[in-house]
Amino acid sequence: MFARVGSRLLTRLSRRSQCQTRLLASISSSSSFSPTSVGPFQVFDRNAKVLQKDRAATLSGGERSRTVDYVRDEIADMLIERFLDIKKNFNSILDLGSGPGHVSRLLETSMTKRVIMLDSSQRTLKRDIDEQFEVEVERIHADEENLLDVIPRNSQEAIVSCLSLHWVNDLPGALVQIKEALQPDGVFLGALFGGETLFELRTALQLAEVEREGGISPHVSPMTDSRDMSNLLGRAGFTLLTVDVDEIRVNYPSMWELMDDLRDMGESNAVVGRRHLIHRDTLAAASAIYKELHGNPDGTIPATFQVIYVIGWKPAPNQPKPLGRGTGQTNLKDIL
Numbered sequence: 119m120f121a122r123v124g125s126r127l128l129t130r131l132s133r134r135s136q137c138q139t140r141l142l143a144s145i146s147s148s149s150s151f152s153p154t155s156v157g158p159f160q161v162f163d164r165n166a167k168v169l170q171k172d173r174a175a176t177l178s179g180g181e182r183s184r185t186v187d188y189v190r191d192e193i194a195d196m197l198i199e200r201f202l203d204i205k206k207n208f209n210s211i212l213d214l215g216s217g218p219g220h221v222s223r224l225l226e227t228s229m230t231k232r233v234i235m236l237d238s239s240q241r242t243l244k245r246d247i248d249e250q251f252e253v254e255v256e257r258i259h260a261d262e263e264n265l266l267d268v269i270p271r272n273s274q275e276a277i278v279s280c281l282s283l284h285w286v287n288d289l290p291g292a293l294v295q296i297k298e299a300l301q302p303d304g305v306f307l308g309a310l311f312g313g314e315t316l317f318e319l320r321t322a323l324q325l326a327e328v329e330r331e332g333g334i335s336p337h338v339s340p341m342t343d344s345r346d347m348s349n350l351l352g353r354a355g356f357t358l359l360t361v362d363v364d365e366i367r368v369n370y371p372s373m374w375e376l377m378d379d380l381r382d383m384g385e386s387n388a389v390v391g392r393r394h395l396i397h398r399d400t401l402a403a404a405s406a407i408y409k410e411l412h413g414n415p416d417g418t419i420p421a422t423f424q425v426i427y428v429i430g431w432k433p434a435p436n437q438p439k440p441l442g443r444g445t446g447q448t449n450l451k452d453i454l
Contacts, residue, residue, distance in 0.1 A: 161287050162388045164238070164263065171239035171384035175218070180245045186382045187220065192366060193425055194220040194280050197309050200427060201229065201278065204305060208275045212236065214296070215262045215282020218245040225253050230276075236260055236268070237282075242384065262286060265295040274299050279308040284341060285388065293354035303434035306356065307427075312363060313341040314424035318412040319376065319404075323396075326404035330397065347428050356430030357437065364425050369418040373405040376421050 174183045198221065208230040213222045216235035223246075225233055232254040237243040240259040247257075260268040262279075263286055277296050286292045296306050342350070344361045351359050370376045380386060413419050431437065 160390055162285055163390050163392075164261070164285075164287070164388075167285050167384075167388040168239050170381075170386050170388065171217075171237075172241040174382050174384035175239065175241040175245045177382065182382045183218075183242075183245060183384070186379045189366060189368070189383070189423055190217065190220045190281055193309050193423075194224055196364065196425070197221060197278065197280055197307060197427065198224045200429065201307055210234065210275060212269065212274045212277045212299070214265065214277055214279040217242050217280075217282075219249070219251065219255070221278050221280045222253075222255060223249065223251055225251075227252055229253075232256065234258060236262065236265075238262055239384070263288065263292060265292070265299055269299045271298050272301050275301055275304050277304070277306045279306075279310070281309060281311065283308060283310040289342065290350050290353060293350055293356070297355050297430075297432050300432040302432055303437055304432045306430045306432075308429075309425055309427050310347075311341060312424035312426040313343050314365065314422055315341065316421060316423070318408060318419070318421060319373065322373065322404045322408035322411065323400075325407050326400050330400045330403055342426070344426055347426055351428060351430045354430075355433065357433050358429075358431045360427075360429040362427050364427065366423045366425065368421050368423070369414060370421060371418060373401075373408045373419060376419070 177183060207228065210232045211225065211230045212234045213219070214236055216222055216237050217239075219235055222233045222235050230253055233251070234256045235243060236258045238259075238261045243257050243259055258268055262282055277300060279296075283289060283292060300306065344363050348359055348361050351361075370379070408419055409417075
């Protein structure tokens, strides 16, 4: 349990571990940079997502975007905690989908000398360009889905990604590119939203649309869970896998403040075929349903952000190998 102050949110956040499969709910919106289409995997409108991030980074000179950094900053802290468990100093680290530098600004010279920040939104990438970083910073404006177009194979010692991969159309392909960009025995650390994220908002919007409009529109994004991530990392060729799940819960005065913050985070809906307008009376019904189904005794409403943390290593000849089955020397019964 910890506290953090944001513009419109109540400040209590709590985490608990859970592994389930659901869908990510978000709201709607619009894109400058033109990422390459990925054909049959076109689930998200990447151009719309870039426009959403650009808009969020420039509102009020970036101040509104900075005000809603609380979720990304907290998750970046948790990702760095996991990074500190790796007792190794890197010459360079690639921050994939870096945004303005939520992870990069936490890196210290004891961890690396240099960080490469890569993001598809140039305005987000340069939002805090005047901020001082402890390590040397290089910024690259490029599409995260086409990593190998700008990053050579076998060139990176470590790659981190904080809350970017949940908007990638071809996640298996993206993981393969990350593995190919790593040097042998290079490490990948990632954090992405899982299926339980904003389940309260999803159910409220669906029930309100059924009640007011007689059907459901795509306000949701297909997401992964921890078991999927283990399989995908293994298929991509990573070894020594670690996958764990946390939840962050934020209390808001109402659904309206939550929706405002999602927009200012650049986390509005970008599903292909989404509705660009939700009727006001449908939203009003969703707000009432949200409070009735999930509301707290003090009148606030909770929003759950489920986060999947992953660690994987690129294979190398000198890498430690797991022992074979039946080679253990200690009986688990004796320990327990």
